[in-house]
Amino acid sequence: MLDRIITILLFFCLFENAYGQKITYYEHVAPIIHNKCASCHRPGEAGPFSLLTYSDVVKRVSFIKDVVTSGFMPPWKPDNHYRAFANDRSLTAEEKKTIISWIDNKAPEGNDKQEKTSGDTFIEGTQYTRKPDLTLKVNKPFEVKGDNEERFIVFKIPFDIATAKNVAAMEFVSSNKKIIHHANFAIHPVADNIDINQAADYVNLTDDSRVNYDQYLPFKKEMTYYGGWIPGTSYESYPADLGWIMPKRGVILLTIHYAPLGKDENDISGINLFFKDTPIKRVVNVVSLGSGGVGESSIDPYFMIQADSVKKFNLKILTPQDQSLLYIWPHMHLLGKSFKSYAVTSTGDTIKLISIPDWDFRWQEIYRFNKLIKVPKGSVLTIEGVYDNTKNNPNNPNNPPKMIFSANDMKSTDEMLTMILVFLKYEGGDENKHLDILELLKK
Ligand code: HEC
Numbered sequence: 304m305l306d307r308i309i310t311i312l313l314f315f316c317l318f319e320n321a322y323g324q325k326i327t328y329y330e331h332v333a334p335i336i337h338n339k340c341a342s343c344h345r346p347g348e349a350g351p352f353s354l355l356t357y358s359d360v361v362k363r364v365s366f367i368k369d370v371v372t373s374g375f376m377p378p379w380k381p382d383n384h385y386r387a388f389a390n391d392r393s394l395t396a397e398e399k400k401t402i403i404s405w406i407d408n409k410a411p412e413g414n415d416k417q418e419k420t421s422g423d424t425f426i427e428g429t430q431y432t433r434k435p436d437l438t439l440k441v442n443k444p445f446e447v448k449g450d451n452e453e454r455f456i457v458f459k460i461p462f463d464i465a466t467a468k469n470v471a472a473m474e475f476v477s478s479n480k481k482i483i484h485h486a487n488f489a490i491h492p493v494a495d496n497i498d499i500n501q502a503a504d505y506v507n508l509t510d511d512s513r514v515n516y517d518q519y520l521p522f523k524k525e526m527t528y529y530g531g532w533i534p535g536t537s538y539e540s541y542p543a544d545l546g547w548i549m550p551k552r553g554v555i556l557l558t559i560h561y562a563p564l565g566k567d568e569n570d571i572s573g574i575n576l577f578f579k580d581t582p583i584k585r586v587v588n589v590v591s592l593g594s595g596g597v598g599e600s601s602i603d604p605y606f607m608i609q610a611d612s613v614k615k616f617n618l619k620i621l622t623p624q625d626q627s628l629l630y631i632w633p634h635m636h637l638l639g640k641s642f643k644s645y646a647v648t649s650t651g652d653t654i655k656l657i658s659i660p661d662w663d664f665r666w667q668e669i670y671r672f673n674k675l676i677k678v679p680k681g682s683v684l685t686i687e688g689v690y691d692n693t694k695n696n697p698n699n700p701n702n703p704p705k706m707i708f709s710a711n712d713m714k715s716t717d718e719m720l721t722m723i724l725v726f727l728k729y730e731g732g733d734e735n736k737h738l739d740i741l742e743l744l745k746k
Pocket of ligand 1: 336339343349350363366367370371376377378
């Protein structure tokens with residue numbers, strides 16, 4: 304008897320959701336797939352196939368069950384107990400259960416063909432919630448040779464827009480993201496007496512003399528903003544009266560690190576900008592810490608990873624003023640095993656920033672805090688990175704392992720311990736300011 308009751312209860316658990324309704328695609332599953340999967344699984348994005356319609360999803364249910372159960376999809380690496388983020392794309396336990404129960408119940412479509420989504424639909428060519436106001440990109444496709452060489456190219460993108468604009472969000476765009484290892488861009492305002500169209504369209508740092516790069520020096524007197532992209536990254540957005548101002552005239556110097564390719568490919572890259580009419584009262588800044596940035600020489604011990612070793616490094620940096628953090632962006636390469644960052648205030652309090660216990664080079668992100676995080680002046684910001692340079696690391700590019708350090712352009716087979724912070728000078732009450740993008744859009 305008891306057995307039967309349990310079987311019946313189990314039956315209900317599997318076939319119904321918490322509200323006792325039958326789980327159907329349109330009613331229950333589509334909104335989850337839309338919010339947590341389709342940003343990548345749609346045309347032009349990173350996912351290998353689309354998950355936009357019932358038929359896209361239903362033909363892959365056993366595959367989907369596997370990746371959802373194992374946690375492989377959606378990719379989300381930070382430990383949410385250490386610090387949770389506003390752009391978290393992981394599934395809640397409830398969402399996981401809904402998807403799995405639906406699949407176990409033969410994935411019924413349901414009657415209501417009207418797809419229920421969060422209300423926003425995707426726009427091709429952007430991860431953001433609306434069309435860009437301005438796209439600045441290279442003017443012709445760049446041919447990347449398929450000779451298995453990594454390449455570093457600096458593109459010059461001149462711009463002259465009628466007036467300076469208040470930036471609400473920005474993102475990197477490319478016609479061929481899968482061949483890009485990473486990208487960085489600096490936005491330089493340029494004085495009227497300097498010709499922004501002078502100098503070559505690009506400088507090839509890998510094949511040509513590095514002296515060529517000097518032709519861009521006239522553009523580099525000032526810098527408005529510095530951004531970047533690594534696989535998995537979406538966009539950066541700034542709420543309310545926060546942001547930065549896109550200068551009227553200048554040059555973007557966009558450095559792209561192309562992955563080694565077995566066949567010729569081409570690429571057109573640039574940035575999308577989203578403007579707002581409301582004033583920007585507080586300007587957002589960026590700082591890059593560690594390899595290639597501030598404090599590089601203070602990484603302890605000296606940044607060198609002997610073959611067959613698992614090694615931990617740390618970097619401690621004093622916070623020079625009261626700051627409020629918006630975004631945090633950890634970066635390591637293939638030997639990375641775990642990454643952690645926290646700040647210890649002068650009174651001994653620890654502010655947890657991020658922990659990625661199981662680093663995966665493929666899935667990186669600019670993590671947006673739920674609320675602005677105050678880091679008081681005098682706090683010691685600590686970054687810890689652990690690297691596995693043994694043959695037990697399946698991502699180790701060298702077999703047998705060899706000594707690795709960080710050098711010049713830092714190829715993917717070199718290593719980095721880097722953390723980029725997007726921050727503001729602190730103002731009273733910042734710690735209560737939410738950074739949730741949906742909330743911002745409603746305002
Ligand atoms: C951040 C982007 C992103 C998100 C979000 C995402 N995926 Fe993926 N997904 C990918 C990429 C890229 C691959 C290819 C990965 C690879 O080949 O290693 C992939 C692969 C897959 C695969 C094939 C796995 C395999 O072994 O080949 C399935 C199934 C899948 N995703 C389902 C989902 C589902 C379901 C969701 C939401 C619950 C989701 N994905 C969310 C980017 C994403």
